[in-house]
Amino acid sequence: MSLKIRKRRENKQTNEKQDQKKTxxxxxxxxxxxxxxxxxxxxxxxxxxxxxxxxxxxxxxxxxxxxxxxxxxxxxxxxxxxxxxxxxxxxxxxxxxxxxxxxxxxxxxxxxxxxxxxxxxxxxxxxxxxxxxxxxxxxxxxxxxxxAFAVEKRSVGEPQNEVAVVGPREGTIENLTKNIGMIRSRLKSKNLKFKNKKFGNETKTNVTYAYLDGTVPEDTLEEFEKRFYEIDQEEVIETSCWPYCKGWY
Incomplete structure (x- = not known):
């Protein structure tokens, strides 16, 4: 039996097994x-x-x-x-x-x-x-x-504070929804989770964190979420404010 025929049969068997697992x-x-x-x-x-x-x-x-x-x-x-x-x-x-x-x-x-x-x-x-x-x-x-796929990308070159030596020149923009979309377009996994919370009595800023379910250790995720949800109603305007939020450290 030639190697090509054997490989074809192996691929067929693999596909049949995958089909059997489908719901x-x-x-x-x-x-x-x-x-x-x-x-x-x-x-x-x-x-x-x-x-x-x-x-x-x-x-x-x-x-x-x-x-x-x-x-x-x-x-x-x-x-x-x-x-x-x-x-x-x-x-x-x-x-x-x-x-x-x-x-x-x-x-x-x-x-x-x-x-x-x-x-x-x-x-x-x-x-x-x-x-x-x-x-x-x-x-x-x-x-x-x-x-109906559509993800907005930065159209005016790469950001100066995120210069890449190799790889794509994609950077985040000033829109949370579109930034999440860029991440989802790169990582099409059902295990990619996004959780959101609104901070600030005045600014009401949406802050979102992401993680891969089943990859992040449960104790690490539990500790992170504990600190995240215990933060007081700080007025978060941008990412540089985050390290100064009460309860984060």
Missing amino acids: LLSSDLKQNEQSLKEIFSDCYDVIYHSYQFSEDYKAHAVVVFCETIVQNEKANLLKEVMQVLVTHEVGPAKEVDISKVKEFFTHYGVTSRAVKVVDTLEKMTDKILEGHFVILFDHWHKVLTYD
């Missing part, structure tokens, strides 16, 4: 939503929006996305995304039902390279981390994902 989605909307909330616990930038549509608004859907790595949310996201997917006017929300959605994608497939139909929890999780809107419907064991 198929349920046709229960609430169950799928709960699974995502467990995966993205302590990820405050993962957003869930519930929608009702079809006649008498009996059908339910949930749109899930990571707000730090997607384009600005639209006012009527579900309808606008559906219009993009089927490439024709779908009409008022009451004229769209889940049976039509399932029938369309079963018989015609996707109509755009930006759209995917996935049926496993792992793929759905990956799509959210890649900057997709994920649309979950009740009574359907598949979800639609729509690529």
Whole structure:
């Protein structure tokens, strides 16, 4: 047996084992939503929006996305995304039902390279981390994902106080959400957690810390969070103020 054939068989066996480990989605909307909330616990930038549509608004859907790595949310996201997917006017929300959605994608497939139909929890999780809107419907064991990735980067060269000798010339900007998005675009892991707290009675500054769940020692994380949440209501204006916060040292 040639080395090439043997390698091909080994790869096939590996792929089959990986497929066996994948978790198929349920046709229960609430169950799928709960699974995502467990995966993205302590990820405050993962957003869930519930929608009702079809006649008498009996059908339910949930749109899930990571707000730090997607384009600005639209006012009527579900309808606008559906219009993009089927490439024709779908009409008022009451004229769209889940049976039509399932029938369309079963018989015609996707109509755009930006759209995917996935049926496993792992793929759905990956799509959210890649900057997709994920649309979950009740009574359907598949979800639609729509690529809306957008991360703002520093456009005027690298910052002078963060000069890099080698590697990319990317630097943070003066916007917390966009900085988190830049980190997420580099590290697409479900274990990357972000926690947020607002400091200051006057400034009300949002301060966020990040960590990799399962990588940081639990006792180190526990001590850090203890100090973080015990800090008094200091007026934090910028990062240079942080070392002077009461209770941090």
